[in-house]
Amino acid sequence: METVIKIRKISKVYPANIRALSHLTLNVPRGIFGLLGPNGSGKTTLIQILTGVIRPSCGSVQILGYDLKKEMQLIKKNLGYLPEHPGLYEDMRGLKFLQYMGRLSGLSKKEAQDNAKRLLKEVDLQKWESTKIRRYSAGMKQRIAFAQSLLNNPQIIFLDEPTKGLDPLERQKVLNKIKKIKEQGKTVFLSSHILVEIEKVAGCIAIISNGKLLFQGMIEEIKKKGGLSSVYRKVLIG
Template sequence: MTMPEPAEEADGAPEGGPREILSAVNLWKSYGEVEALRGLTFTFKGGVMGLLGPNGAGKSTFIKIALGLLKADEGSVKILGRDVSDFNRDVKGQVGYMPEGECLPEALTGLQFVYHMGVLSGLPPKEAFQRAHAVMEFVGMGEQRYRKISSYSLGLKQRIKLAQAIVHDPILLFLDEPTSGLDPFGREEMLSLIEELKSAGKSIVLSTHILRDVERVAEEVVVLNRGVKLIQKNMKEVMKSGGWVEVTVVGETREYVEMLKKMGIECEVTGSKIRMEPPKEGGLFRLMEVAEEAGVVVRSVRGGIKDLTDLFSELMEEGGGTG
């Protein structure tokens, strides 16, 4: 599958590309007494950004505000340097959205639907028809494009939602749970499409609960909880943030742990198991030496790489964003 030829550039696309694709500044939004967003601030300069958080973190509220579907109580969101509160048609034409929920007109064929979305996004009818065919070829829909959406499987519905999001060749894409509910084969194909869009220069906000998807395709991650940004980090930093070692010992662990702490190594003790970051100097050999000095016997050692799942779990356990 290859990307279709670009559509004619809309007037809203800045020459040379903007310095900031997307930004939020002191964004607040409440539903009655429930504060969905509380001073959310971040900047996205392009590439692929994973937007993570538990249910109720504020992800969907932020996306709706960014798309102009909700109005913030305070603060601002800018896309391509323009405040979403005064979006014009040209700038809206540079944004694509793949929603999560059931939202497709099942009486239409896939081709009819994508064509109409192209026209609604500002494409002339002839170009919308050509682009509809091109993007459906890109997402792997051959003869299925002529069938009614009511006959589609979940996998085909996800593909057509992606097709309508890119039919007008936007600069920025919001993808909300694009792999949710897909089988391993369908998930792999969807991630490959996202990678191809990324290679074609699209900027993508990927909102998902599947952390492995973010690890694979994203270059940075923003984690929200209770309407607050907990962290914004480059994925290379996340993956290089260290690993872990778990040592199982026979004997009293207290003195061993105290000696490790004096070396600057924080430990988590569960019975005879001691979990820690690897020592900066000496590696496993140094851990064995200290164990001998502490009078304990090392029964086993195992380790692993710290990944996004570890980071997300730590942030949630810390209860960040509670105010």
């Protein structure tokens, strides 16, 4: 199985010696990768390192064969990122917002227009393209933020708690979109605390706690061990 992200002994220590990650080593295969862990386990810190938001204290990372420290600009051209709390320009209309963000990401005017139109349709927001984002529901805002993360046609998409705060229908729409991305041969790095959702879509799963890797396995292996909930409890509680 092809490995698209290689993480070797990554640590992140904040001031006052607060350790968010501790010598974490992890291989992420192509497909949908689920990252699980309790609050404060280091999930968001790891994603922020992999997307270039923050730097690790030590360790190395390769993404699509590129070195994170030396070739971050090349990596960013192939990445999409939906943070847990996405920033949206809520006084902008949906289509204009995506076109604007596309231009900021380096797309030509035509590319930004075409991609914005296509993605609005893919996330089922084309009817609201002329509506200001502040009038969108929570689920609609999450979907347009998801569309924003796909503007540059990335090979790897990082999603940090993408269904948090959504109702069941909106959650299912997001999960369906994640599956479609995988069908295009791309990789989705999905962080969540909702075990059922991860089990539905992910092919490979890792569990971290206190910044350390406790478990990694394929979903077929996990199902043979009684399912994700059972494995999760055993790993964290013993």
